[in-house]
Amino acid sequence: MAASTTVRTILLSPRGGLSAIVLAIVIICALFAPLIAPYAYDIQSLRNANLDPSWKNWMGTDEFGRDLLSRIIYGARTSLSVAITAISISVAAGMTLGAMAAYFGGTFDRIVTAAVDLTWSFPEILIALILIAIMGPGLNSTMIAISIAYLAQFTRLTRAQIMALKNETYIEATRNLGAGHTHIIFRHLLPNALTPVIVAGMLATGDAIILEATLGFFGLGAQPPTPSWGAMMSSGTAQIFIAPWIIIFPGLAIAITVIAINLFGDAVIEALDIRNRLRDS
Amino acid sequence: MPDLLSDNLVTIRGLTREYSSSSGLFGPKRSMRAVNDVSLDVPRGKVTGVVGESGCGKSTLARLVLRLIDATAGTVSVNGVDLGSLSTSDLRKLRRNMQMVFQDPYSAIDPRYSIRAALLEPFKVQGVPLTNSEAKTTIEELIAKVGLSPRMADSYPHQLSGGQKQRVGIARALALKPSFLVLDEPTASLDVSIQAQIIGLLEALKQELGLTYLFISHDLSLVRYFCDRIVVMYLGRVVEILPNARAEPRHHYARALMDSHFEPEPKRRKVVTRLAGEIPSPFNLPPGCAFAERCPAASNQCRTERPLLSTGVDGHQVACHHPAG
Amino acid sequence: MALLTVSNLSVSIGRLKPLDGISFEIGKGEIVGVVGESGSGKSLTAMSVMGLLPLIGGKISAGTISFDGIALTGLAEPAYRALRGRRIALISQNPMTSLDPIIRIGAQIDQVSMLHLGLAESAAKARSIELMQQLRIPDAATIYDNYPHQLSGGMKQRIVIAMALAADPDLIIADEPTTALDVTIQAQIIQIMVELVRDRCLSLMLITHDMGVVAQACDRVVVLYAGRVAESNSIDAIFAEPRHPYTRELIRCIPRHGQIPGSLTGIPGAVPSVLDYPSGCRFHPRCAQAFELCSHNVPVLEQKGSGLAACHLSEVVHA
Numbered sequence A: 001m002a003a004s005t006t007v008r009t010i011l012l013s014p015r016g017g018l019s020a021i022v023l024a025i026v027i028i029c030a031l032f033a034p035l036i037a038p039y040a041y042d043i044q045s046l047r048n049a050n051l052d053p054s055w056k057n058w059m060g061t062d063e064f065g066r067d068l069l070s071r072i073i074y075g076a077r078t079s080l081s082v083a084i085t086a087i088s089i090s091v092a093a094g095m096t097l098g099a100m101a102a103y104f105g106g107t108f109d110r111i112v113t114a115a116v117d118l119t120w121s122f123p124e125i126l127i128a129l130i131l132i133a134i135m136g137p138g139l140n141s142t143m144i145a146i147s148i149a150y151l152a153q154f155t156r157l158t159r160a161q162i163m164a165l166k167n168e169t170y171i172e173a174t175r176n177l178g179a180g181h182t183h184i185i186f187r188h189l190l191p192n193a194l195t196p197v198i199v200a201g202m203l204a205t206g207d208a209i210i211l212e213a214t215l216g217f218f219g220l221g222a223q224p225p226t227p228s229w230g231a232m233m234s235s236g237t238a239q240i241f242i243a244p245w246i247i248i249f250p251g252l253a254i255a256i257t258v259i260a261i262n263l264f265g266d267a268v269i270e271a272l273d274i275r276n277r278l279r280d281s
Numbered sequence B: 001m002p003d004l005l006s007d008n009l010v011t012i013r014g015l016t017r018e019y020s021s022s023s024g025l026f027g028p029k030r031s032m033r034a035v036n037d038v039s040l041d042v043p044r045g046k047v048t049g050v051v052g053e054s055g056c057g058k059s060t061l062a063r064l065v066l067r068l069i070d071a072t073a074g075t076v077s078v079n080g081v082d083l084g085s086l087s088t089s090d091l092r093k094l095r096r097n098m099q100m101v102f103q104d105p106y107s108a109i110d111p112r113y114s115i116r117a118a119l120l121e122p123f124k125v126q127g128v129p130l131t132n133s134e135a136k137t138t139i140e141e142l143i144a145k146v147g148l149s150p151r152m153a154d155s156y157p158h159q160l161s162g163g164q165k166q167r168v169g170i171a172r173a174l175a176l177k178p179s180f181l182v183l184d185e186p187t188a189s190l191d192v193s194i195q196a197q198i199i200g201l202l203e204a205l206k207q208e209l210g211l212t213y214l215f216i217s218h219d220l221s222l223v224r225y226f227c228d229r230i231v232v233m234y235l236g237r238v239v240e241i242l243p244n245a246r247a248e249p250r251h252h253y254a255r256a257l258m259d260s261h262f263e264p265e266p267k268r269r270k271v272v273t274r275l276a277g278e279i280p281s282p283f284n285l286p287p288g289c290a291f292a293e294r295c296p297a298a299s300n301q302c303r304t305e306r307p308l309l310s311t312g313v314d315g316h317q318v319a320c321h322h323p324a325g
Numbered sequence C: 001m002a003l004l005t006v007s008n009l010s011v012s013i014g015r016l017k018p019l020d021g022i023s024f025e026i027g028k029g030e031i032v033g034v035v036g037e038s039g040s041g042k043s044l045t046a047m048s049v050m051g052l053l054p055l056i057g058g059k060i061s062a063g064t065i066s067f068d069g070i071a072l073t074g075l076a077e078p079a080y081r082a083l084r085g086r087r088i089a090l091i092s093q094n095p096m097t098s099l100d101p102i103i104r105i106g107a108q109i110d111q112v113s114m115l116h117l118g119l120a121e122s123a124a125k126a127r128s129i130e131l132m133q134q135l136r137i138p139d140a141a142t143i144y145d146n147y148p149h150q151l152s153g154g155m156k157q158r159i160v161i162a163m164a165l166a167a168d169p170d171l172i173i174a175d176e177p178t179t180a181l182d183v184t185i186q187a188q189i190i191q192i193m194v195e196l197v198r199d200r201c202l203s204l205m206l207i208t209h210d211m212g213v214v215a216q217a218c219d220r221v222v223v224l225y226a227g228r229v230a231e232s233n234s235i236d237a238i239f240a241e242p243r244h245p246y247t248r249e250l251i252r253c254i255p256r257h258g259q260i261p262g263s264l265t266g267i268p269g270a271v272p273s274v275l276d277y278p279s280g281c282r283f284h285p286r287c288a289q290a291f292e293l294c295s296h297n298v299p300v301l302e303q304k305g306s307g308l309a310a311c312h313l314s315e316v317v318h319a
Helices: A003-012 A014-031 A068-104 A106-120 A124-135 A139-165 A169-176 A181-217 A229-239 A245-272 A275-279 B058-065 B088-097 B115-125 B132-145 B150-154 B162-174 B192-209 B220-226 B252-259 B300-304 C042-050 C077-083 C105-117 C121-134 C153-166 C183-200 C211-217 C235-240 C245-252 C292-296
Strands: B008-022 B029-043 B047-051 B073-078 B098-101 B180-184 B212-217 B229-234 B237-242 C004-013 C016-026 C031-035 C058-067 C088-091 C171-175 C203-208 C220-225 C228-234 C302-304 C307-309
Touching (some): A003 A014, A014 A068, A068 A106, A068 A139, A068 A181, A068 A229, A068 A245, A106 A139, A139 A181, A169 A181, A181 A245, B008 B212, B029 B047, B029 B073, B029 B237, B047 B058, B058 B180, B058 B212, B088 B098, B115 B132, B115 B150, B132 B162, B162 B192, B192 B220, B192 C245, B212 B220, B220 B229, B229 B252, B237 B252, C004 C042, C016 C031, C016 C042, C031 C183, C031 C211, C042 C058, C042 C088, C088 C153, C121 C153, C153 C183, C183 C203, C183 C211, C203 C211, C220 C235, C220 C245, C228 C245
Parallel strands (some): B047 B212, B047 B229, B180 B212, C031 C203, C031 C220, C171 C203
Antiparallel strands (some): B008 B029, C004 C016, C228 C307, C302 C307
């Protein structure tokens, strides 16, 4: 199926189209936050603390009097950039590790497989917490922690793909032409293994947003005043009875984004018909 | 030293490939020889056929000859050059000269490659620079040589039939102008009417380009039609070498193989010689002749002493204590 | 009267029509070969007779199948179930999937005669061992207690044949029964199967792509091409005087002993796919003798010499 037909199939399906619109809005907010946000995210005004949603502040203000809508729009930047960067690192590293383990086999494969199985048996949040405990809180360590937490998943998936592909006749045929390992890995194995790994990466981005929010909630992620959806919810807990919107709106932002990513991912899986390939890992 | 005057393009001596597997977690390691002490000459410009049933080691032999897998023991020399003595990069260069056509055309081309890209890959891999116009004429020539239509260059493998894919496989093998082709059951997964097409094409190409073939097959009738010399394998060993396609087999296994072929001739129905038993496990072979348990002519000697290949006057070699005929 | 009569059978799967007006008969005690290449519809013909089309989402869109006077087309499933396995047995291509891996060999054969013939367990066991011996399974009493994975492919296929024979059927349909097996094993199995079928005067529909197997085993042949019957005739007549160019060419695709090098050419072109059948005679793009009419008009299956052929050429196409 040609790429353009696949894209059309995804966008014309009900969940694919709807989720694509939602995701586009979130991404635009993240990219153009300074142009879209009505106020700066860090202007405090204690006189205006905990204001109800109004025409002036659509989502009200937080305990420091900062406009919540502006902070959610800027927060999209933090959440998306952390999640996307972390998952990209994770996918790149996982593909390299998985491909090398599957292709070369032997001791290296056994070590990688053992490490993957070990991390696989802990929840991602636990791994991330341990890593942040070692590296100290902050955006960079959140990013690294998330990428390591998801590394096992992509290593495992890539390894399974390559294991299946390397027995294809065309690999042997190419080797017989005199091709070296680099040619075989980069021209044949990885391109054929790429699609399911990229789709899995997309779905994991949704989980990574939740993980980033969770770490933010514990105060381990972005440090104030940088807005982060998780940290905003955390500060909202103290005001939950007097200004519940402080916790509700960031929560909704997380939920809507993650649901949209998952629906979009499902539509892609359907259109490419790769559900089985994602399952064999 | 390269001996270009020799009649044999490929010389195989004592070639052996051992595989071992442990039975269960604590079980003892068991080993089997997929190819066991095979010595063989492949004459230049001729078709040498290797025939045998599943597990006889013919596909392993094909891969050992091209050094796609490493031998446990023994040597393969092409044009007098011992492949085992070559460095990785020298071996890679030598691959231009020896190519393979694979059994399964359906997975022999990367599904993401157009036919054009698949046919240009050999040049890319071997570092042969081609200008755009050279690439264009090369593709046109290759496609014409294997009887495909020029507009197929832009197709993808899934758009071609099995026979067409096998033609692309042959074109790819011919791209670097090799002198030696290993044909590993090139027609086994094709329809009957297409099988004969592909054999016809391979015959014509051999005439036109003066190629040397090592033809691997399970089909003795096809081998007898296509090959100048026939090597019969059973459980990893060569049991008989027929110097020409007309020679009558003398080994009882080769005879059984021939008897098992039904000719498309209802007036000549056969009573199949009953081969007792089944092919034994390659993991614990009997000490004598591996075929003894199924052989109608087996004696006590056969069960204890393994027969060696002995050469008759006409170059007919057979490994049997009591050969027929 | 013939035991099985298939007349003008068409099958549709969705909007595809992989079988288009197939007709043939199998008489009592007759071995009929159904020959064709991939996509010719030979396995679908077997599934139609077995009433298994719904499994693959297909249905009979026209024509009739009758077995021993019973109309199979439109037969209700319970009535079909009483025939399937009991009076019509199927031997499929892959013996590995025909046997249950967790049930002992003997018990699987016993089940058939207990279910269909109402035998008691001890009688069923005696019968199973006798059948296994008739199929020349060495040491049948030991094998009786084995599991399928302990047997080789050839032995498993013998067990499948024993299961097919266990209910004393009238018709056996064997769908490429030896394709997955080695050459020497294939020859043994064909030989044993034919002997047993002949001894019992059963009817056998032998589906294959191999003209050699047909020549060895069959009384009559039905040649299928792209979902239609190209030709049907007695075994001697079809090899001596093929009336359809496809039959002639298919026979020529098998190298004979002593055939001159360079004389094997195959049939040009590709086997057509159901997605893209040619107009008129479906063989015309590959036929050396095709003329104007062949690309427009569908040839009718009609009497030609001693058999039936669907070809516009009037004279005999000599082999």
